[in-house]
Structures are given as C-alpha cells and as structure tokens.
Amino acid sequence: MKKKSQKAKEELYRRGKDVANLSACQALIEWDERTYMPLKAADQRAEMNSLLAGLIHDKFTDPKIGDLISELENSDAIKDPEAVDAVNIREFRRSYDRATKVPKRLVEELARATSLGQGVWTKGRHSGHFEEFYPLLEQILKLRKEQAEALGYKDDPYDALLEDYEPGATIAEISRVFDGFRPELVKFVHAIIDSGKRPDVSLITRSYPTERQEMFGEMVSTAIGFDYTAGRLDVTTHPFCTSFGPGDTRITTHYDPNNFAKAFFGIIHEAGHGIYDQGLPVEHWGTPMGEFVSLGIHESQSRMWENMVARSRPFWDNFLPIAKCFFPDALTGVKVEDFYFAVNDVRPSLIRIEADEVTYNLHIMLRFEMERAFFSGDLKVRDIPGAWNEKFKKYFGIAPRNDAEGCFQDVHWSAGYIGYFPTYALGNLYAAQFFVQAEKELGNLHDMFSRGEFMPLKNWLNEKIHSQGKRYRAGKLCEVITGKRLSHKPMMKYLKGKYSPLYGL
C-alpha cells in the first residue's frame, strides 16, 4: 500500500474506532437502563442517549469519512476483495452510504412515527384493539418505502430494508429457501400433532429456586465456552445479549422459580450470542472485520447452542445428573428420556417467543409473508388481522382470540423493523447447515456432548465464523464453510431425525 493510502487507512480506522468506542458507551448506558437504572432516572437517561446518538451520527457521517473511503477505493487496498482492508473499506462504504443517503427529515419523521407507533401498539396490546395503530403503521410503511427508495435496491424495495439486518439478503433468495421449507414443515408439524403423543411437561414447572438456576446456568454456559471473566449474566424482563467491545459481553435472563426451561434455555441462547461476540477478532475491533456478519448468522449461533446442543439427548445424559444435585426436590427420580422429551415439547401455540424449535419457523415464515404483502401494498393494513388469522389456522390448526395474541403480538412492526423477522428463521437454517458441516469435520458431536465436551464445537465456530468478522456476507460465508448455498434440507433432516423418534413417527 502506498504511503498516502496507508495514512488514509489509519485515519479512517482511527475514526472508526472512535465511533465504536462511543457506540460502546451508548450500549453500556442502554444495558444499565434495562438492568439497574432507578425508576426516576428515565427522562435524564433519554437525554443522555439522544446526545450520544447524535454525536455518533455526526462522527460517522463526517464528510471526511466519505473522502477517506473514496481515496481508499481508488488505491490498491481493495485489490483482494476478501483481504482485511478491502473488507473494511467495502463495509465502511456500505454503512457510510446508508447513514448519509437518507435525508435528515426522513430520519426524524421515522423516529417520531415509530416512537408514537410503539406507544399506541403498547396500548393495543393491553386492550386487544389496534384500530388506533392502523394509521400509524400505514405512516411507518410509507416512510420505510421512502427510505428504501433513498437507499436504493436492485429488484425489490423490501431488499433495501433487509440490508439493515441481513446485508446481501434478498426477498428472492429468502423466498427460494422458505418456499422449499414451508410445505415440508407444515406437514411435519401436523404429523406431530396427529401423533397424539405428549411429554409430561410438569417436570419443568416444579420448584427450581432462583439462586440455584443462576448457579446452574452460569456453570453450563461456562462449560459451552462463555467466558465470565469477559462477560456477565444479569436479570432483565426481556433477555438480551450486548457487547461493549473486547472483554465485555453481557447476557441477561429472567428467572421463574417454578419454571426451569425459561431461564435455562434463555441463558444458553444468549450465551450462544455471547460466544460469538467474545470470539470476534480483537485485533480488528472498531472496524467491520471485527464485527458480526448479520443478525441471521448471530441467531444461528444462539439457536445452535440452545436447540441443537442444549436440547439434545446426549447433553442431558451429561448434565441431568448434575442438575439433580442443584434441584433435588424437582428432579430426584426423573429419567433422562422423560426430561429430554419434556424440554422438546412441540405444540402449536399462538405466541412466537414461546414456540418450540419446530413450530417457531412457521411463526417466522408467516410474518415474512405478511410483511412482504403489506409492504408491497398487496395487503392493506386493515386487512392484516383477517389474513393473519386465516394463514394461522392453516399452518397451526388454531386461531388467536384477538390481535394482541395474533398479528400484533410483536413489537417489531410498530418499531419500524420490517425485514427483521426472516433473520430468526435464517438463523435456524444456517445453524443446521453449519452443524452438519462441523460434524463432518470433527466427528460425532453427540458423543462429545455426552462426555461434556463442547470445546471442539466452540473452537470450530470460533475459527470458521467468529474470527472471520464481516469478511463474507452471510450467504457467501455459508458457501465458504459448507460448500453449499443455504438450504432448508439440513434443518428438515435435523428436525425429522430428532422428533420422529420422540413422537413415534
């Protein structure tokens, strides 16, 4: 690299690091808001937040950053498109364009509409009536369409929104995968329902003292590789994972002393996210090469640990005897096959966030179909409830009693998050495809789990995914690792392999 480009690069990276450090401050302040902030601090906190958000925006949209990127795009730094500097320049360009292409007026209108939208949505969630929410959702859709036009896209304006969450993903590609998945999955779900078999889930809702759940959760998440010297576990109403840079990744959970599964699988899920963040390459921190690929890839990590590992039979062959020491009142005499079945109870349910790993994907595909339809204008906002209930009945065989447990159960649309839902199901599919490949390279993973060995899988994920930062887009990463495009087949195979024996299919 020429000396001048070298200087431009250093300047760009230094500025990137400043933005990353400021964003870390903001993330920490938000973490505090959700964990420990006293009640009366809310107004002041909003001011602190908006001040930081403004500073971050100003720093990142400084035209000097655009100049530096342009200069580097005309240098030999981008020769090899998958080398560190080229990746960073590509991704800085992408973020810079997305941050500067949308007029300020539109940004502000969106902030206002979604803030109002969430308020009205919350009211609707309590009352079950969403008429007041309709005009706001229409307004949000209008603004998001404008935003898509400002950002630009190749085939479909929805693709411009997908970019926020799953860079490089397109409606065409997601449809291809989901369209293969949907019919097979619906058929399989119906087979499970029709089997008439059900686990004894009362095992899960016995007495599990909170402090012991916390100790057990910390122990198991440590065993799968979450590093508590570089992280924490705290309590929040809505669990999440957040990172403030190298050495500081925090997960949260919510304990119910009469439910083992909620907090435990939540902890493992968030620890899966956390292991990804802790595995990002420290030396690239503050540049895109030190960042995660996409929400879909992030979710693939949490889902793999939560479902494919922690809900597997060999996992409980190893951990149930230990769990019995922690929870003797609940678990003495419980057989591993019964416990394993109980944590893999599949049933059609109304609420996405409570769904099992089989039906969960249907919840997502339904949302994807809905948002495609109302974003394109094919479906009017006022017709969402009817369309939702009809589809729901078809997929799940049940129907919601009202829209608070139906089409408007999630906060996403009211917050303007359109294009977000698919990442959840993509995460599941990536997880299954990665898992097959890991097993091909590492040998029988279930044997390892039954001996309490999780480091081979964790190290494989570190090497293949985490350490790569944003080098590849999600789809490309999948091809590089598994040699194949994303497909629903590994997922379907995994589900059938696991659930057919359980439900006697």
Place this chain on the structure above:
Amino acid sequence: MKKKSQKAKEELYRRGKDVANLSACQALIEWDERTYMPLKAADQRAEMNSLLAGLIHDKFTDPKIGDLISELENSDAIKDPEAVDAVNIREFRRSYDRATKVPKRLVEELARATSLGQGVWTKGRHSGHFEEFYPLLEQILKLRKEQAEALGYKDDPYDALLEDYEPGATIAEISRVFDGFRPELVKFVHAIIDSGKRPDVSLITRSYPTERQEMFGEMVSTAIGFDYTAGRLDVTTHPFCTSFGPGDTRITTHYDPNNFAKAFFGIIHEAGHGIYDQGLPVEHWGTPMGEFVSLGIHESQSRMWENMVARSRPFWDNFLPIAKCFFPDALTGVKVEDFYFAVNDVRPSLIRIEADEVTYNLHIMLRFEMERAFFSGDLKVRDIPGAWNEKFKKYFGIAPRNDAEGCFQDVHWSAGYIGYFPTYALGNLYAAQFFVQAEKELGNLHDMFSRGEFMPLKNWLNEKIHSQGKRYRAGKLCEVITGKRLSHKPMMKYLKGKYSPLYGL
C-alpha cells in the same frame, strides 16, 4: 434581560447541559467499572473513558463558551450577584478559566506523572518502601506548582490547588480554623486515652449475615431520606457515591459478615452524600446552580448523618430493637448503652480511613500541615517520613512501623490531590455548626431521632443547603445559614458533650 443576552444565556445553558449529560455518561461508565465490569474489559474501558474525557474537554473549552460568558458578563444578567443567572455566569467563568488557563502540555505531563505515581505508590504500599516514589512525588509537586502559577492566586500558590476541591477556601482561613481546633482536640484525645475506659467492641464483630446487613442498611438509609426510586446501593471494594443527574444517585458499600459497623456506617455516610445529590434543584440541572458547593460541604452532609445522627444515642434507642430482629444471634440481650459505646470507640490508630470521629480530625490536620510544608518547599520529600512520624507520635502517642501505615498510606498525593485532605475536616466542622443551627430552628433533634423522625432534619438540609446549588461559596453559605464564620467551637462542644460522659471525663 435583553433579547440578545437571553439568547446567549440559552445557548450557554444548552451547551452546559450537553457537557453535563456527557459527564453523566462518563460517571456511569466509571460506576460500572467499579461495580460490575468484567475483568477483561479494563483496556477497552480505558479507551472509552479517555474518548469521553476528550469530548467533554473539547465541548467545555470551546472558545464559543468563553465568548458567551464574556457577553453575559457585560449584560444585566449579573446585576444581583446571588441571583440564578449571575451565579451560573460566575461559576461557568470559573470553570472555563480553570479548564483553559493550563497549557495542554502541562495537563498531559500531570496525567502521566500521576498515573506513574499511583503505580509506584501501589508497589510501595505492598513493600513498605517508597524510595522509588520520591522522585515521582517531586515531579508531581513541581507540575502542581506550575499549574498553580498558570491558574493564578492571591496570596499563596496552595490556594490555587484548594480551588479544585473547595472553591474560595484559602490556606489562611483554614489555618485560622485548624489552629484553634488543634490544641483543644489533642488535649481531648489524650484525656480519652488516659481515661482507661474502653467499650466492648466485640459486639460489633459478631455474625452479621451480609443479606441482612443489606436489608437493614437499605431500610435505615430510606428512613433518613435516601430515595431508592432515584438511586441504588451496590457493592464495591472502596465505597463511594456518584450521581448521573436528577433521579439517579448511586451509593456503594462493602460488607464484612463479621463486622456490623463497616458497611452500616459506610452506607449511612454515602447515603448522606446521596441525599445531598438527590436534593439538588432539578430545574437547574446542567448549570452550576444545580451543582454541589464544594467537597467540604458535601462531606458535611455525609458526616452529619454518619456521626451526629447514626452514632447518636437516641438513634440507637430507636433502631436497636429493630436491629435485633435482623441480627438476633449477634444482638439478643445487648443493652443500648453498650451498643452505643461500642460504635463510638475512640482510640489512637494509624490508619485514617479506620479512625473514629474524634481522632479523624487530627489525621487530617497532620496531612494539611505536611502538604503545606512540602508544597512550599519547606520540607523535602525525603524528609516527609521523619517529620510525619514525629508529629504522629506527638498527636497520637503512637508511631507507624513503616510508611505504608504512615505518611504514604493514602493514594491522594500520588494522584496529585494536594489540597484535598482539608475538605474532610472542614466537612466535620461545617456539619457541627449546621447541626447546632438546625437544632436552634427545629427544636430538640435527639428527641426526634429517638422517635425515628429524621425528615425534619433532612428537609431542613434540603432547604438550607441542597436546594441552593452553588449559589454561595462554602464559607459564605455557612455565614448565611448560621450567621457566623466557620469555627471549631461547635465541633469541640459536640465532641465534649458526647464523649465526656462516655469516657467519664
């Protein structure tokens, strides 16, 4: 106010509020660092901190702020020097000048020297040998002298340093007060030692389970007026109090399950600081009128609640029966007079932070004399230990075995905090003088304490001190409230009134 001045004022206050909000972010990040930050986050956290510090400095030293202040100084806004705007302009001027008068080179050299100084001091504390620390302390003194010259002063360069902690205080004024206090106090301490009476302090070191200490501490601090819906209590190695603005004041403590006094009086002390912060006028937040007066006045609040309230006999007449419910194993059968004596054990001790409320003031006066002498050059750094030990023997009748429990026990000098120590004793003296005045206006406070009534005192402090923000300098505030200059007499009277009966003098 003319329209142009009005605009300048709004602009200045807006900028002040931005600085305050950013400082609140920094304070929160530091709180996290001391409470919950994982081990491996330290390096990254230092980067976040220094970035924020830089942003705060840049925002506050923006020449535009200087221009706005100058403009307002030439307006009618400063007509009444004790009116809100005049106070704000006066204090913005003071802070702006202090932030801009010192050359950047000097700021950086001081940062480096004190950072090194603290490192070497820490080593010395472990080894007991401080020879390595001498040249660094000399360097720190040299830089602080340069800084004093840059900042300016009227009579003594030490006054310029006092300004950092106790605006408006002077060496002359502090000497006047301490010189009256010292001989009387030394005499009184010796009388106590000679009395041969000692409480049974083993009451305090029985089993006090941590969780119960926490509950009891929260209950009592709530009773004296600390608002937990606008604050928190957490655990740290070194307890402190910090505020992030209206509605968010956090205190910390450190529990020893075999010592009741450490955490309990620590909580009350920090709650005293916290009650001050929570009582600052919300409407002036972000301007000097919303800030505390000085470290001395802040300390007067913590000390009053800790010593004059929570170590009083009527306080325990009220709370000991309740404490017995929390700690039946430790306190069943314990008489209130014995407990009261045990928490008021006076004895000469080597370590300042473990000292009782009587000898504590001597620890401070000794430090004040030392730092005056070595800052002026009258005492060479290498002669500090000898001078310290001699004085210590004279005041306390005992001598340290080494400098780690002697002259270099505190971190302050290594951090460049010269001029800080006096504020601790000033706090005690202000507390005593305020307390006398409060009693004059409110009636017998001890009677109220014995009935568990603390709101009259708390509300009086809110009105007379907290709600006034930075309207008056500390000395003036004392005169406004009590009608008199600060004197050691109320303190001496308080100590004699309390300890003479305890020690049969």
